[in-house]
Amino acid sequence: MVIYNSLSRSKEKFVSLQPEHIGMYVCGPTVYGDAHLGHARPAITFDLVYRYFTHLGSKVRYVRNITDVGHLENDADEGEDKIAQKARLQQIEPMEVVQFYTVLYHKNMDQLNVLRPSIEPHASGHIIEQIEMIQRIMEKGYAYEVDGSVYFDVQKYSQNHHYGILSGRKIEDLLSNTRQLAGQSDKRSSADFAIWKKAEPIHIMRWPSPWGNGFPGWHMECSAMGCKYLGDQFDIHGGGLDLLFPHHESEIAQSTIANGKAPVRYWMHNNMITxxxxxxxxxxxxxxxxxxxxxxxxxxxxxxxxxxxxxxxxxxxxxxxxxxxxxxxxxxxxxxxxxxxxxxxxxxxxxxxxxxxxxxxxxxxxxxxxxxxxxxxxxxxxxxxxxxxxxxxxxxxxxxxxxxxxxxxxxxxxxxxxxxxLGLKPETSGTDLELVDGLMQTIIGLRQEARAKKDFDTSDVIRDSLAKLNIVLKDGKEGTKWELK
RNA sequence: GGUCUCGUGGCCGAGUGGCUAGGCAGCGGUCUGCAAAACCGUGUACAGCGGUUCGAAUCCGCUCGAGACCUCCA
CATH class of the missing domain: 1.10.730 (Isoleucyl-tRNA Synthetase; Domain 1)
Known part of the structure; x- marks a missing residue:
């Protein structure tokens, strides 16, 4: 069994850390909008991985998170929480938005026959774990606090680690290419990223922390929850290719400092739908x-x-x-x-x-x-x-x-x-197939009589009107069969 | 601008040095009362130009084109 590892950009023989047991973490949806085609791809991709390993007899702990906190809407809103903004627009509770779209996501995934993961943790339910991890990073001197926000010190990390190991970037390029963003003057370097963000008064979603009221930074949840449920180091981390940088790159940096070792052995990325x-x-x-x-x-x-x-x-x-x-x-x-x-x-x-x-x-x-x-x-x-x-x-x-x-x-x-x-299954419209089949056998019998009498007008009327109901008749040597189109 | 990926027949998509997937569509045929389904047959495909090689879609270089990331995103 070989897996393409984004870390090495090549296929590698897959060997799990523990025989017969596989730990897999996949970045799940941010539940602030309808589940779309793009959500289907990673869900189905890693469902395939999950199903195949399970088929081969491995015990897989599959963790896929629900992101319901912490992502920034855009660079102009000074760290406003995506979910909080949507909630304000609709005048309802943020957690109501989260609930609504989580349910919708589950419904769509069930329709796609995507198996539920073993654990589906919410970021909002793991604030404590995230704060703890941030503290560990600060204790080791790789993060600094400015005005209620905490930033990861990428430059310091780069002195003895490779920030860019996953995405193939060089720290010099990152420093020279990163856009200067308004309102981010708190950072020592443009490549640094927030691991805790101060909540402005406008924020609805906020949690107390050693640095004041705020919310966890962009990438913390996956590191904290991956570590909590799969350990300091686990086998597979998956997600969309668009998350490779900066999300996964930053996860590696955070976890490496917090836990003293690289968090993931095999990074898998599904490509985009265009x-x-x-x-x-x-x-x-x-x-x-x-x-x-x-x-x-x-x-x-x-x-x-x-x-x-x-x-x-x-x-x-x-x-x-x-x-x-x-x-x-x-x-x-x-x-x-x-x-x-x-x-x-x-x-x-x-x-x-x-x-x-x-x-x-x-x-x-x-x-x-x-x-x-x-x-x-x-x-x-x-x-x-x-x-x-x-x-x-x-x-x-x-x-x-x-x-x-x-x-x-x-x-x-x-x-x-x-x-x-592959997780495919026959699709029926939920009708009572036994009853329908009984009725169909009757209709097919009547049509057969007409055909025997060469009354093709009648037999064709039967077939045509059934076709309008999306029922297709197939005449064969062994008799006539029917199926739903 | 930087980093990376990719360009396969009408469409979608495998394939990484010789044996040239597969699906869909098309065409011809078998079957059928006629169809549908199925079956049989049917395609000078590998962006362009050079190079390496006995031999390249496959390796190397260049050119052209497309996309992704560098900012929330699956």
């Missing part, structure tokens, strides 16, 4: 909420796309590649997924031919594992699954005979890879 080649982001105004996509209400969408279509679409690209959004690409994904799931249904109905010789499912299974072992290459695994689809369809058409061993292997393959690891 729209027309441009990064999707809240600030760019082209973010598409997941609810928008699921109901098709966004102007850029030709139609609605189901959660599983989105999941499959994301898994069809490697997590380290950018993924460009388009209706055409999503429709291709939709059809591909349908084909895959239809093959699963066909597979469950296949009868084994005892006399048949092995058709060779082993190479497909091996290819799937090889793909996943190579830095979680879900697109390669999916490609191999389509080899199995081909085999299944050929068998369903009577062009190929599968023996019991073949069938058992194929079913295992689909159970393991399609459902357990």
């Amino acid at each position: 729209i027309d080649g441009q990064k999707m982001g809240k600030s760019l105004g082209n973010a598409m909420s997941l609810d928008d996509i699921f109901v098709g209400s966004h102007p850029l969408l030709e139609k609605a796309y189901s959660p599983m279509t989105i999941r499959f679409f994301i898994l069809q690209a490697h997590y380290r590649s950018t993924l460009d959004f388009s209706n055409e690409a999503l429709q291709a994904a939709e059809k591909g997924l349908k084909k895959l799931l239809a093959a699963d249904t066909a597979l469950r109905n296949l009868k084994a031919q005892t006399t048949a010789k092995d058709q060779g499912v082993d190479p497909i299974v091996e290819a799937c594992y090889a793909a996943m072992n190579d830095d979680f290459s879900s697109p390669m695994a999916i490609a191999s699954l389509f080899d199995a689809v081909k085999m299944i369809n050929a068998a369903a058409d009577g062009l190929l005979a599968l023996n019991e061993n073949d069938l058992a292997q194929l079913i295992q393959l689909f159970d393991d890879f399609v459902f357990d690891i």
